[in-house]
Amino acid sequence: MDFVRKKLEGKVFSAQEIFQIVTDIADHRYSDIELTTFVVACFGRNLCEKEILFLTQAMIKTGVTLNWKLPIVLDKHSIGGVPGNRTTMIVVPIVASYGLPIPKTSSRAITSPSGTADTMESVTNVLLSMNEMKRIVAKENGCLAWGGALSLAPVDDIIISVEKPLSLDSEGQMVASILSKKKAAGATHVLIDMPFGPQAKVKSRKEALHLKGLFERIGKKIGLHVFVEISYGRQPIGYGIGPVLEAQDVLKVLKCQVDAPKDLRDKSLFLAGQLIEIGSGLKKGHGIKIAREILDSGAAYQKFIKIAKMQGHLKKLRRGSYRYQVIARQDGCVRSIHNQKIARLARLAGAPADQGAGVLLHLKLGQRFHEGDILFEIFSENKKHLSDAKKYADENFDILTG
Numbered sequence: 384m385d386f387v388r389k390k391l392e393g394k395v396f397s398a399q400e401i402f403q404i405v406t407d408i409a410d411h412r413y414s415d416i417e418l419t420t421f422v423v424a425c426f427g428r429n430l431c432e433k434e435i436l437f438l439t440q441a442m443i444k445t446g447v448t449l450n451w452k453l454p455i456v457l458d459k460h461s462i463g464g465v466p467g468n469r470t471t472m473i474v475v476p477i478v479a480s481y482g483l484p485i486p487k488t489s490s491r492a493i494t495s496p497s498g499t500a501d502t503m504e505s506v507t508n509v510l511l512s513m514n515e516m517k518r519i520v521a522k523e524n525g526c527l528a529w530g531g532a533l534s535l536a537p538v539d540d541i542i543i544s545v546e547k548p549l550s551l552d553s554e555g556q557m558v559a560s561i562l563s564k565k566k567a568a569g570a571t572h573v574l575i576d577m578p579f580g581p582q583a584k585v586k587s588r589k590e591a592l593h594l595k596g597l598f599e600r601i602g603k604k605i606g607l608h609v610f611v612e613i614s615y616g617r618q619p620i621g622y623g624i625g626p627v628l629e630a631q632d633v634l635k636v637l638k639c640q641v642d643a644p645k646d647l648r649d650k651s652l653f654l655a656g657q658l659i660e661i662g663s664g665l666k667k668g669h670g671i672k673i674a675r676e677i678l679d680s681g682a683a684y685q686k687f688i689k690i691a692k693m694q695g696h697l698k699k700l701r702r703g704s705y706r707y708q709v710i711a712r713q714d715g716c717v718r719s720i721h722n723q724k725i726a727r728l729a730r731l732a733g734a735p736a737d738q739g740a741g742v743l744l745h746l747k748l749g750q751r752f753h754e755g756d757i758l759f760e761i762f763s764e765n766k767k768h769l770s771d772a773k774k775y776a777d778e779n780f781d782i783l784t785g
Contacts, residue, residue: 384413384417384420384641385401385425386400386401386404386592387404387417387420387744388423389420390421390425390429390502391420391424391554392707393524393532395433395434396429396430396434396437396438396442397437398437398441399441399523400469400525400714401437401438401441402437402440402441402444402466402483403656404421404440405442405445405538406439406441406445406540407443407473408421408541408542409446409537409538409541410669411541415545417574418542418545418650419545419549421542421767422545422546422549422553422556422706423497423540423554423611425438425555425556426553427553427554428554428555428598429553429555430554430555430556431551432556432597432600432601435554435555435558435597436557436601436604436605437764437780438517438555438556438559438636439558439559439562439563439566439592439601439605440605441538441561441685442539442563442567442718443536443563443605443754444557445536445537445538446534446535446536446538446563446567446641446706446753447533447535447567447743448535448566448567448569449486449513449514449516449533449535449536449568449569450565450569451484451486451517451520451569452555453484453571454571455484455571455572455662456486456569456570456572456656457478457481457483457484457485457486457571457572457573457574457661458487458565458568458572458573458574459471459474459485459487459573459574459575459576459654459658460486460565460573460574460576461575461576461577461578462494462557462575462577462578462584462585463493463495463584464580464582464583464584464616464720464722465578465580465583465616465618465619465620465627466495466496466529466619466620466713466722466729466742467619467620467621467622467623467624467647468576468619468620468621468650468775469497469499469502469620469621469630469632469647470576470647470650470651470654471487471489471499471527472499472502472503472527472630472633473523473633473636473637473651473656473678473683474649474651474654474658474685475487475526475676476525476637476683476684476687476690476692477545477651477655477659477674477678477686478524478655478658478659478662478674479523479524479525479686480510480524480658480664480677480682480686481662481673481674481677481684481689482524483524483623483658483659483662483663484520484524484525485524485525485658486516486520486525486526486528486568486569486591487502487525487526487527487528488525488529488535488564489530489563489622489668490529490530490531490535490543490734491529491531492508492734492735493543493546493569494552494563494707495726495732495735495744496550496624496726496729496734496735497624497625497626497629497729497735497741498532498735499527500527500528500530500531500584501513501626501735501738502606502626502629502630502632502633503529504529504626504738505626505630505698505700505738506613506630506691506697506700507691507692507694507695507697507698507699508694508695508696509527509528509529509532509694509730509749510528510529510532510695511529511532511533512532512533513533515694516528518693519693519694522693523652523671523686523689523690523693525686525690526690526693526694527629527694527748528539528689528694530564530568532538533568534564535564535567535568536560536563536567539559539560539564539631539676540564542560543560543646550716552584553631554648554762555593558594558597558598559604560600561575561598562601562602562605562749563608564600564605565623566605566606566607570607571607571609572607572608572610572658572661573608573609573610573709574592574610574611574612574658574661574664575598575609575610575611575612576612576614576650576654576659577591577594577595577611577612577613577614578582578589578613578614578615578616579613579614579615579616579730580615580616580722582616582617582721582722582723583722584617587672588613591613592613593667593726594611595611598611600763601629601767604695604780605782608661609761610657612653612654612657612753616673617663617718617720617722617748618684618722618747618748619722619725619744620646620648620650621644621647622644622744622745622747623742623743623744624725624741624742624743624744625699625728625734625735625738625739625740625741625742625762626734626735626739626741627700627738627739627741628702628741628742628743628744628762629741629779631636631700632647632698633645633647633702634684636648636678636773637678637683637684637687638681638684639678639679641679643766645697647729648678648746652671652674653671654670654676655670655671655674655678656670656672656673656674656675656676657670657671657673657768658666658670659673659674669706670742670747701739701764702739702742702768703732703733703737703741703763703764703765704739704764705762705765705766705768705769706731706760706761706762706763707760707761707763707769707772707773708757708759708760708761709756709757709758709759709760709761709782709783710756710757710758711752711753711754711756711757711758712724712754712765713754714751714753714754715751715752715785716749716750716751716752716785717746717747717748717749717750717751717783717785718745718748718784718785719748719784720744720747720748720783721779721780721781721782721783724779724782725742725744725759725782725783727775728742728761728772728775728776728782729741729742729772731768731771731772732761732762732763732768732769732772733763733765733768735761736766736776737765739762739763739764739767740763740764740765741761741762741767742759742760742761743759743761743762744758744759744783745757745758745760746758746759746783752785758783758785759782759783761773761776
């Protein structure tokens with residue numbers, strides 16, 4: 384705690400100081416107040432690049448590291464901040480179908496209505512042991528597991544437990560968190576999806592470029608090949624926001640259904656194509672063509688089902704039994720969708736703890752509607768949660784404007 388107090392005074396951590404702090408956290412020597420003090424001391428941009436590197440290295444050293452004994456092991460991660468951006472569950476089976484290893488360990492939601500692990504858990508089991516994970520990857524080239532069950536960089540999960548209720552996002556802790564998890568999971572090449580926008584986690588292109596540089600430089604220093612794709616996140620990806628609703632979108636894309644969300648399909652194909660090029664050395668532009676062929680042939684859906692069945696039995700997707708529809712009061716065209724308020728609405732409805740809770744959009748930016756049309760629906764598994772969400776929707780007309 385002496386080192387933490389020094390940080391509060393504006394001084395810089397040494398590598399040894401950060402390692403001792405992280406070791407204490409890993410051994411559960413910090414009280415809740417002391418742990419919160421450390422998180423607050425690192426809040427915002429309070430860690431310089433060297434300190435972020437030291438924190439990343441310390442997180443890796445204090446946990447288990449997987450070794451797949453393969454020359455290339457692929458991984459991907461989304462920075463978050465854009466609701467419904469559930470591309471991983473489509474990318475993994477496409478890349479695995481191509482024959483490239485992609486053992487995906489995912490996180491649960493921190494401040495969002497669902498993380499990849501939450502959405503995947505509405506389909507099948509995500510609590511895998513290392514031996515189970517290795518067995519599935521050996522047979523199918525990929526898996527979709529919850530990383531928190533594997534003791535990979537466990538200090539990250541402890542820090543997240545403080546950040547989550549306080550809704551705190553620290554640049555340094557975010558970079559250290561993501562890269563330590565990827566390195567500990569045995570990845571060699573990592574693709575990071577970084578959406579930016581006024582309501583996303585990353586607010587501007589300038590900030591995105593700054594973070595891109597941080598990820599690439601620190602990744603290189605810990606032996607990771609990091610690739611960052613920057614995109615503009617001005618609205619949710621897909622129509623569903625919440626575990627079951629997002630899973631239904633994913634399955635529509637994998638099954639190539641006519642009503643599958645085009646933005647989710649297109650973004651997933653782009654990211655899968657990038658990973659195929661990274662993993663196989665193909666020329667730029669060839670990967671997305673291969674990804675599209677794999678998806679359109681049904682191979683990706685079959686691969687997803689095989690992975691899901693190996694992880695556990697398939698669950699029936701059930702939306703919350705309580706529903707409220709937000710109706711257009713006049714004709715118009717969708718001009719904006721507020722990412723943060725849509726996410727807040729889905730959480731008030733009970734997501735992600737209640738898997739069937741969330742928000743289902745009926746319209747996206749630029750689409751026209753008429754008086755009496757449904758703009759979006761709120762689903763909940765609890766009357767009180769639905770009442771809270773309904774009240775919030777009625778009071779916040781800028782959730783969706785037309």
